[in-house]
Amino acid sequence: MSKRRRDSRQPPAPGADAASKSDASAAAGAGPGAGEASAATAPPPRRGNPIGRVWRAWVELWDGREAPTSLALCRILVAAVLLADLLQTRSYGLVETVWGPPPDGLGWGGQGASAAAAARWFGASVGTAWLLWWTAAIAALFVLAGIATRPAVLLLALTWAQLGHTAPDSDRGIDFMLRAVLLVLVFSRCNACWSVDAWFRRRIRRPFPSLVPSWPRLLIFAQLIWIYSSAGQNKVDKAWGPLEHFSALANILTDPHFARFDPAWIAIFFPVLQLATFATIFFELTSPVMILLTWWHSTRDRPGRLRRLSNLLRLRWVWILTGASFHLGIAVTMRLGIFSWGMLALYPVLFRPDELARAWTWLQAHIPRRGLRSASS
């Protein structure tokens, strides 16, 4: 990695030390971040061979520094979603059913020659199911509060994988996705703010730096884009295309195993659902464009017609709101458990920390003080 570290123009993290704050305010360079360079300064003319230039740009892109708020918010939301899922399993009294060994439980993956490691070590029993549940729940709580965050995130990822190995039928795509994100968070400084770790470090006068590496956020950003793109590539059914009149969403919402409501309403809204199907497949297949939209937004002072048009039409915001509305629509109309909330938990990485800070300032200005004070306390 290059020693030249480029810092986004970020406000310092909450609770950052004074020295770091001055670092942050001094750091006015163009922090890249999936094309998230600050646009204030045009890049100096570059010389040298093209490969070298590309490599330098690549290194600079991933070697940026920024406030840790986006990653911290992502950490908190992911942990909250996982904890909520675990608590839901328990509230339904399904811990032993889902992860217990057959014949009483569904955890067939806990048996046989290729049994889950937890079953080999602790035995294929109901006790092991509870051990995994408690370990995951405590680890999720620690990640949520930011206590011993790195080991807790690693433990959560490992335990979540063991839960999946034990009951493969119950391990859905969202579990795979959140595990991948946890593995990125392990290497991040997502605990540098809004965490007990950060509070403790301040108490012992060894606070985290106010700017942390931005590459974990960018990697999760890339992961999110790839999930959409891959989902679009794998939508092979003709119902997702014009050959069957974009009827996929209407078909799915009529399927009683997934639909939340009686399908009578679908007849009325069929054309809207056709449009939504087209929008979904278009959104997913073109999702890599979001990288470009973000880059254009970050370098909005640079010339270029497409850049200007994209920023004028606020296409980046259109993309984000479209994605969020898809997930909210799914959450309302379908019974897919934590899927929508797990996906939305990653959305903070789409925002630079300074944007989050601005949003917070806006909220403070527009929401009655008492409500905000009680929320922040």
Place this chain on the structure above:
Amino acid sequence: MVIALVLAIGLVDGCPIPSNKRTIPALLPAVKEMRVLRTQVLAPLRPVRDGFRLHQLWKLFPTASLNQYRMWVEGRAGRDGAWQILYRPLDPEHTFKRDEIEYRRLRGAWNPGRSARRGYASFVKWVAGEVFNARPDFDEVRVRMEKIRVNPREGKFESTGKFQYERSRRRAREREKPVVEPAAPIEEPEP
């Protein structure tokens, strides 16, 4: 460099190589070769991939077929009793253990894909146990999948009249012990 490698590995893993069914015969050898190559490239990373259960091939409703299933959970008293529906999805009159059954982790065990799930038998055993606990009058529970055809233009689904993946369980009864008068203890003569 490490990040570039991670991204490259992710793209290799997530590369949408089509299934044999969906490949034109002329391209089949190349597709098979690609699949072998991908396995070889990812082989050194298999412990991490398996240990954390990771993949980069994402599917969300890849198929949206008109032919679907609707699960029926039924119970009856006695061998000749009439079956009574206890649960069906989207049936407000039959909601036995609806929240539990429709919970995403449990649905993974009963919602059929190309075939019944491996956990289906265990699911039937679980749901039968719940029914027997809640309804002492029932002796037998049956779970089966009604084959339906969705008709979104008319806002409904229609039964094809056929069922699949039928499984049933009977209440395990303890054998009645014969009533035998306890024999009077033989009094030992005092020494």
